[in-house]
Ligand code: ADP
Ligand code: ASP
């Protein structure tokens with residue numbers, strides 16, 4: 352049976368309605384017989400909001416405490432998504448980065464994943480549950496919460512896909528794929544059907560935020576297959 356990691360970005364889980372929509376999408380995959388691990392970002396705007404609270408208090412907040420604050424956005428999103436799945440009859444369980452645990456180095460606010468203990472996740476998949484993991488966060492050797500840098504949920508998803516040997520890592524976002532340029536800015540940007548890791552890394556290094564650069568480096572290193580898709584086709588049929 353195939354195992355899929357599905358990552359949903361901030362806009363995809365930006366409201367209760369959208370969270371319910373994501374749950375429906377996940378249910379479709381489960382009904383097809385797929386084993387699903389979901390990675391979620393915080394609801395859109397939430398990470399910025401949390402960061403600005405910290406910077407309202409201090410110009411130079413302690414990075415450890417910044418991580419303590421900003422990591423909470425994802426915790427809310429995964430809990431809500433788990434409730435939404437359970438509500439439509441899909442057994443689900445959510446884990447923060449430290450509950451998995453996703454181990455990282457100690458560089459607060461831009462930590463790197465060093466190892467993922469996958470036993471707990473595999474145990475829950477075996478029980479037939481959809482496992483929902485908080486993106487963007489981990490735990491350092493001291494036991495402190497770390498975050499992976501802006502856009503870091505992509506890296507969580509790719510790292511999990513590599514660790515679990517998933518068939519594919521699906522990145523659901525607010526555009527229907529990778530384009531020749533940012534489709535929100537360049538009107539005649541074209542969708543690229545297939546892109547190499549190298550080209551994607553170049554695009555990410557030039558500032559395209561469709562995927563965090565570290566996630567592409569990770570995918571190249573472990574040969575993780577990635578599909579970038581819109582999470583909204585289901586909702587309005589326009590893409
Ligand atoms: P998410 O919250 O789902 O992680 P992001 O905002 O981080 O989404 O990334 C998606 C955004 O990346 C799109 O809304 C788009 O404006 C932007 N983007 C920039 N360059 C590209 C590109 N070449 N192809 C697709 N999207 C791009
Ligand atoms: N929530 C984090 C951010 O806004 C991580 C992510 O969305 O990938 O940067």
Ligand code: MG
Nearest residue numbers: 360502560561
């Ligand atoms: Mg992103």
